[in-house]
Each structure stands twice: as C-alpha cells, then as structure tokens.
Amino acid sequence: MRDDERHDGFATRAVHAGQAPDPRTGAHATPIHQTSTFVLGDVARGERLFAGDESGYVYSRIANPTVRAFEEKLAALEGAEEAVAFASGMGAIAALCLSTLRSGDEILFLGPLYGGTRGLFHDLLPRFGVTARRVDDDDLAAAVTPQTRMLYVETPTNPTLGIHDLRLVADVASTHGLLSVVDGTFATPYLTRPLEHGIDVVLHSATKYLGGHGDALGGVVAGSQELMDEVRLEGLRHVGAALSPSIAFLLLRGVRTLHLRMRAHCANARAIADAALGHPAVSAVHYPGLPDHPRHAVAASQMDDFGGMVALEFVHGRESAAAFLEALTLFDHAVSLGDVSSLACHPASTTHQVVEEELRLADGVTEGLVRLSVGIEDERDLVRDVRQALDRAARAEASLLPSG
Ligand SMILES: Cc1ncc(COP(=O)(O)O)c(C=O)c1O
Incomplete structure (x- = not known):
C-alpha cells in the first residue's frame, strides 16, 4: 500500500489499491500468476516460510500474488486491515463459520437469508454442533444466550430488499462480546462499508457486483488482521475453496469500475x-x-x-x-x-x-x-x-x- 493510500477516495482505491506495475517486467496490468506452487530456495528459507518467520508465497491454496492484489483492493475499499478471497461467496461464508465457530456455539441471524446460507446454517452446521436461530430485529439483544457466538445479517436482503440496522447489530455484538458478520453482497462497499458502523466482518459474493460481468465466481471476507489470519490459516488452508488466479484477474478488472x-x-x-x-x-x-x-x-x-x-x-x-x-x-x-x-x-x-x-x-x-x-x-x-x-x-x- 502506498503511504497516502488510506486517504485516497473510493474511486482511486478501486482503480489503484493492490495493484502496481510489475517490478520485474514493467507490466502495467497485474499478471495472472497461474502457478500452484512457489520455489522455496534453500531448506532454511523453506523452513522459515513455513514457520511464518519470513513472508512469501508457498502454495496457491493459501496465498497467490494475483489473488493477493484482489484481497488488498477489497480490504482498501472496506476500510479493513485484511481480506481473504475464496472461490465463491458460499466458500467464504462456510470458511468463516468453520474457522470462528466451535461445537455448542449458536448463530443468531436477522432474516431472511440467501438460500445457500440458510442451507449451511440449518442443514450442514447443526451436524457439527453449531446451531442457528432467526430472531426479529427488535428482539436481537434479548435473544442472546451464553451459547451465542455470532450475529449474522444481510442488508439489503434477498429478494425483498429488506434493510437491517447495522448499528443495532454492532451494538448488541459489542455489548455481549459476539462476532458481528454482514453479507454486503447487495450493497457493495461503494454503498455501505459495515466496518464503519462497528461491524467486525463483512463478506461478499464477488460473483455479483464486485466482478460485475457475470463471468466469474468468487467470494471475499474482510475484517481485522488477527481474525483474517485465522480465516486464512483454518478456513482457507484447511477447507480449500481457493480463488483461482485467472478468476482473481477478472474480479480485479471488475472492481476497478x-x-x-x-x-x-x-x-x-x-x-x-x-x-x-x-x-x-x-x-x-x-x-x-x-x-x-x-x-x-x-x-x-x-x-x-x-x-x-x-x-x-x-x-x-x-x-x-x-x-x-x-x-x-x-x-x-x-x-x-x-x-x-x-x-x-x-x-x-x-x-x-x-x-x-x-x-x-x-x-x-x-x-x-x-x-x-x-x-x-x-x-x-x-x-x-x-x-x-x-x-x-x-x-x-x-x-x-x-x-x-
Ligand atoms: C446475498 C448473497 N450471499 C451469498 C451468495 C452466495 O454467493 P456465490 O453464489 O458466489 O457462492 C449469494 C448468491 O446469490 C447471495 O445472493
């Protein structure tokens, strides 16, 4: 990130964040790094890279330079410390849940939800001891139990364009020490940046407005560095719904406009x-x-x-x-x-x-x-x-x- 990038306007960040001419070739467009693995150098460096003592790329399921450019751009647009990209919106939502929830935890959500998310919450997660319960906006604070770990909301909602109050969700989450999560697919960071309203995590189906041309599936989660490290090292590394570099190229091009x-x-x-x-x-x-x-x-x-x-x-x-x-x-x-x-x-x-x-x-x-x-x-x-x-x-x- 350039020093002054944090102060750039939205359009400037959409065009420039995460992208710079390739230092080796001068290529102006971000190259598609279509590689599964990266050469580690000597054994000592390989060990440092794997231990996290030196930063660098090791394997594209965990990080890839083209995908990284998309992640940096989205983090810049959301005002987040970090973002992690996935192969689809559902890949992002599932990985977030698997890396932040434990058996016995409960998700409280304000409905309605996108059908895929509803299926994940009602059909799949309960098999692993995680339950989800729908509550009305006005009852959110009263519905929190000792098992509640996550508050989840989409706004606007699909398909009836309902609106949920982000401040309310953020306040209840911070009062009770819960993780607040917003699916911002319909709004995009151009219209709403949930982190500015106190929300912990924003996620998107990048398949929709971020890509914008109906030709690429993708997903992204953004939030604090600490949480996103967890999402990358558990949700991405162990579940494996990694965004492909060629699709990251399409999404990057989409987000620029x-x-x-x-x-x-x-x-x-x-x-x-x-x-x-x-x-x-x-x-x-x-x-x-x-x-x-x-x-x-x-x-x-x-x-x-x-x-x-x-x-x-x-x-x-x-x-x-x-x-x-x-x-x-x-x-x-x-x-x-x-x-x-x-x-x-x-x-x-x-x-x-x-x-x-x-x-x-x-x-x-x-x-x-x-x-x-x-x-x-x-x-x-x-x-x-x-x-x-x-x-x-x-x-x-x-x-x-x-x-x-
Ligand atoms: C609001 C919302 N969230 C998540 C998803 C899932 O995204 P994907 O199809 O990229 O997995 C969709 C898909 O329609 C959606 O509308």
Whole structure:
C-alpha cells in the first residue's frame, strides 16, 4: 500500500489499491500468476516460510500474488486491515463459520437469508454442533444466550430488499462480546462499508457486483488482521475453496469500475421503481430508496445510494408475474445479480423453491414476486421495456378476471 493510500477516495482505491506495475517486467496490468506452487530456495528459507518467520508465497491454496492484489483492493475499499478471497461467496461464508465457530456455539441471524446460507446454517452446521436461530430485529439483544457466538445479517436482503440496522447489530455484538458478520453482497462497499458502523466482518459474493460481468465466481471476507489470519490459516488452508488466479484477474478488472457501474445500477433501479409505482399490474414495489419503504430512513443512514435491485409484487400472482417475465426483452430470465446486463427472476419457482411455503410467504416471497437486477443499459430503454412488460402483465391479469 502506498503511504497516502488510506486517504485516497473510493474511486482511486478501486482503480489503484493492490495493484502496481510489475517490478520485474514493467507490466502495467497485474499478471495472472497461474502457478500452484512457489520455489522455496534453500531448506532454511523453506523452513522459515513455513514457520511464518519470513513472508512469501508457498502454495496457491493459501496465498497467490494475483489473488493477493484482489484481497488488498477489497480490504482498501472496506476500510479493513485484511481480506481473504475464496472461490465463491458460499466458500467464504462456510470458511468463516468453520474457522470462528466451535461445537455448542449458536448463530443468531436477522432474516431472511440467501438460500445457500440458510442451507449451511440449518442443514450442514447443526451436524457439527453449531446451531442457528432467526430472531426479529427488535428482539436481537434479548435473544442472546451464553451459547451465542455470532450475529449474522444481510442488508439489503434477498429478494425483498429488506434493510437491517447495522448499528443495532454492532451494538448488541459489542455489548455481549459476539462476532458481528454482514453479507454486503447487495450493497457493495461503494454503498455501505459495515466496518464503519462497528461491524467486525463483512463478506461478499464477488460473483455479483464486485466482478460485475457475470463471468466469474468468487467470494471475499474482510475484517481485522488477527481474525483474517485465522480465516486464512483454518478456513482457507484447511477447507480449500481457493480463488483461482485467472478468476482473481477478472474480479480485479471488475472492481476497478465498481463505482461507475454502481452509479448506473442505482440510477436505473430508481427509474424502474418509479416507473412501476402505481402501475395497475403491481401491488407493491420493493426498493429501499422509496420514501414509503418501511426502513427507508435506516437505509438512508447507512447506504450512500439504494442499490440496483428492485422487487415487484404482481396483483394476480404467478400468472401475471410470468406474463411480465416473458414479455421483458432487455432483462434475461436468470438467477444471480449484479451483472452489467439486466436480469429478472421469479424467486418462488427458482431460488426459494426449496423453502417451506409458510416461511417463504412470511418473508414476502409470494408467487407474484419478481426480482429485478437492474443493469447499466440506457435508463430510457430499460424503463420502456419494463413499462411494456407491465402493460402485458396487466392485460394477462384482465383476462384472468371473471367476465361480464
Ligand atoms: C446475498 C448473497 N450471499 C451469498 C451468495 C452466495 O454467493 P456465490 O453464489 O458466489 O457462492 C449469494 C448468491 O446469490 C447471495 O445472493
């Protein structure tokens, strides 16, 4: 890190942090160090490297120079001492849990959670004696027990764009000596830096906005040096979900334009939310930037803008949601998010299909819900596309009404 890097603005850090011309060749772009192992030199140096008495690369499952550049960039953007990269968001979440939790520990989480995380918490971790319990925001402090070790939260939440108060989570965690963890995938460090609000650890599916082009899977965890050393030496080294150097190259390139892309995602999402508001096909528009969002004030206090995700609730359920999805021309019907190109999905039939109906409905994941990951195309074209698809959905709804 350059001496003055800590004071650079977000865009300067996004472009420069972790990256410098290659000192040996002068290569301006960060090289892809596509190597599994590193030459240790003599036996004494090998021993020092393995003992941690000398820093250097030994094996790419633990650290690699291209991956390192991505880690340094993310640490700089989050204002964290250190970051550790993984092969996927789920790899990052699982490794964090395995390296920080012990049998008998409990995770308290504010729902809802991304389905993969929910599966990890409910299906896998209990086999190793770690349990997870969902609590309401207002009950968080009272729900802490002697077994509680971690507070876990996503904000904004997937797919209904709920917002949780980071200050509340940080305060409860510090009062009770717990580890607070935030999945910031939807917000990205451009919009929210949870460590600034007192949170201990922030993690991301880098597959989404960080990579930004829908062509690479990755994950990252950021926090204190001490904790990240533990995550690297236990979670990464022993579990092995290591990010590949060639994918790190793609993620690095993606993050360099994060600020530019996020501005476009946010502006387009706001235009889509405004266009959908009041349309007869739609009964609700979920977007934290709308003044009547139930947590708009909290969102405004911890986000620099309101993100690129919008969810629409159709009056007549699955039929009109399907008519809308099928009428869209610029939004592809696909899961995932954060791509430069717009995506739309129907959570009830895809990402949340396995969630029991009662729970799904309690979280607002109805048959009529469509989630939009608004891309960076021209606002005018996206709005036109959404309008014509909403009109089509309204016509489909009209044909569902009893005639005469
Ligand atoms: C909020 C959130 N966290 C974590 C993940 C998991 O990330 P990955 O697919 O990179 O494993 C996802 C994936 O959709 C997500 O939406």
